[in-house]
Amino acid sequence: MTAQTLGEVPPGCRRRLLDHYGPSAEAWLSATPSLLDEAAARWKLSLKGYHDAGHSSAVAWAATPDGTPVILKAWYEPLRYRHETAALRMWAGGPTADLIEAADDLSVAALELVGGRPGGAASTGCERQMVAAAIHGLHSLGQSRLRPDVPSLDHFRQEVMMPRIRQRAENLGLGARRSLVEEACAGLPFLREDATRTTVLHADLYRENVIFDSAGHPRLIDPHPLVGDAAFDWAFWTVYYDLEYEVRDRLATAARISRIPLPEITPWCRALALDGFLYYMEIDDPAKPKIEKVLSSFMTSDLEVDR
Structure with missing residues (x-):
């Protein structure tokens, strides 16, 4: 007992x-x-x-x-x-x-x-590079082992993300932000997956879902797993790991570690930022200005970085 x-x-x-x-x-x-x-x-x-x-x-x-x-x-x-x-x-x-x-x-x-206590231990530095290495390691396991019975990214995109984006874009009072949303929506039909990058995705890479062990190594917890293109996880991490801060640096690190070309990560960044922006609009979240700034930056050349 x-x-x-x-x-x-x-x-x-x-x-x-x-x-x-x-x-x-x-x-x-x-x-x-x-x-x-x-x-x-x-x-x-x-x-x-x-x-x-x-x-x-x-x-x-x-x-x-x-x-x-x-x-x-x-x-x-x-x-x-x-x-x-x-x-x-x-x-x-x-x-x-x-x-x-x-x-x-x-x-x-x-x-x-992990880390000897709930919530894990403290980070020991070089956090961005170490978390990127952990994401890459997770994806490598997902490609080398038998894949679990979890939903596909294609199903999530077609049956969950796209419908809720369309519904919110139509029903919310967007005011001056409507042109931003319409421009972002125009790119959604062109999202593509590369089958050679198919792996098991964490798909929920917020900072709160990355904790550190006693040696300072990151552990990726609380996944919402999907099977699909690794570019999705890199885009999610870029946009949401620390909303508004160091987005350019994370994008550059994502492209360097994953070897996925920037033009193949950024469309997913736009889609995820749009999805989040409309959700924050719907619930009137205080983070609305931050996600709007991130979405706006992805609709310009602001975040084109050198690899």
């Missing part, structure tokens, strides 16, 4: 999941402590406390009988649980958090605790 049980999920976790999934998540949030208790008892773990992070899951930390700390993660969406754990199995030993145990009936998994 566990040494202790956890109470209700932290208020921050509750708020983020309700914002993300809506009121339908209420019942799951109420059941989450019992899900974590059951997983901990099954794997003979002692629960220690919650780690208040993430937008699609509840996270706690625990210890094995020999005192080794681990992360317990419970997903609201069983499908997202299956996709993420499938990708983590494929990436085992790579620059991620290793999967230790998984309970399909609970949508709960035990993961390696």
Whole structure:
């Protein structure tokens, strides 16, 4: 049995999941402590406390009988649980958090605790280059191993991203920003994938999803995995890793490390920035000016850099 049980999920976790999934998540949030208790008892773990992070899951930390700390993660969406754990199995030993145990009936998994504490250790410098190397390493594993059963980038683009861009572009009051959005939308039909670059994508490379181990090496956590052109991940990292800051430098690093030509990364940058801009417009996010500036820069020659 566990040494202790956890109470209700932290208020921050509750708020983020309700914002993300809506009121339908209420019942799951109420059941989450019992899900974590059951997983901990099954794997003979002692629960220690919650780690208040993430937008699609509840996270706690625990210890094995020999005192080794681990992360317990419970997903609201069983499908997202299956996709993420499938990708983590494929990436085992790579620059991620290793999967230790998984309970399909609970949508709960035990993961390696990176850096000795929830949230990981501190970066030791050269962050941009080290994260780029980790992305490249992740993509190399995705090309050399049997690919997991996760959605394709083509499906995501055609069935998720494009429809929501069109809907928001038509329904939002864009005012003076309409010409920017229309110009960006005009390039969407020309997005192309290169089959020679097909790999398993992380597809959620925000800074909060990159943590560091005790040696200062980056680990890419909380993937939303897809199978498709590596250019998508490099574009996502370029646009969103540190919104508005060092975009030019990340783009140059992405092109250099991946050896993907800039003209094949930047169309994905434009599409991702447009998608984010319209979403931030819809929810009136305070980051609207930042993403608008990034999108505008990709509609000019501002970010043409030398490799």
